[in-house]
Every structure is written in C-alpha cells, then in structure tokens.
Amino acid sequence: MRSHRNFLDRPEYERRWIVDNTWCETCGKADLGIGSPQEYEEDHRIFVEGTCNECGRIVRSEIVNKDVG
Numbered sequence: 001m002r003s004h005r006n007f008l009d010r011p012e013y014e015r016r017w018i019v020d021n022t023w024c025e026t027c028g029k030a031d032l033g034i035g036s037p038q039e040y041e042e043d044h045r046i047f048v049e050g051t052c053n054e055c056g057r058i059v060r061s062e063i064v065n066k067d068v069g
C-alpha cells in the first residue's frame with residue numbers, strides 16, 4: 001500500500017540532490033534528472049517518482065534514510 005508524502009517538506013538541497021541523482025532504465029543513463037517529483041511510502045520504504053527529463057518515462061528512486069538502523 002502506498003501512502004503519499006510531501007516531497008516539498010524536504011529542504012531544498014535534499015530535493016535538488018534527489019531530483020538530480022536518478023537512474024533511468026529506459027535511457028540507461030544516470031543523473032538525467034526528473035520532473036514533477038512525487039514522494040510516497042510503500043512497505044516502509046520511501047520512493048520518489050518523477051518523469052525522466054530525457055525520455056519522459058516514469059523514473060523511481062528509493063530514498064535511503066541513513067538515520068534508520
């Protein structure tokens with residue numbers, strides 16, 4: 001089950017890092033960047049999903065929280 005989180009609650013530097021550090025499977029390239037990022041939680045994991053700046057496909061990144069564990 002997905003629950004929505006507010007991506008805009010994150011500080012700007014963090015948002016920029018997340019949006020810039022991406023991997024697009026369709027392009028097979030890293031760091032193309034994403035547009036319209038949406039954050040959500042699923043199975044206690046946090047993801048940000050957006051559209052690839054290059055091909056427009058959906059790109060999903062998991063946010064690894066260093067504070068956990």
Ligand SMILES: [Zn+2]
Pocket residue numbers: 024025026027028032052053054055056057
């Ligand atoms: Zn792409």
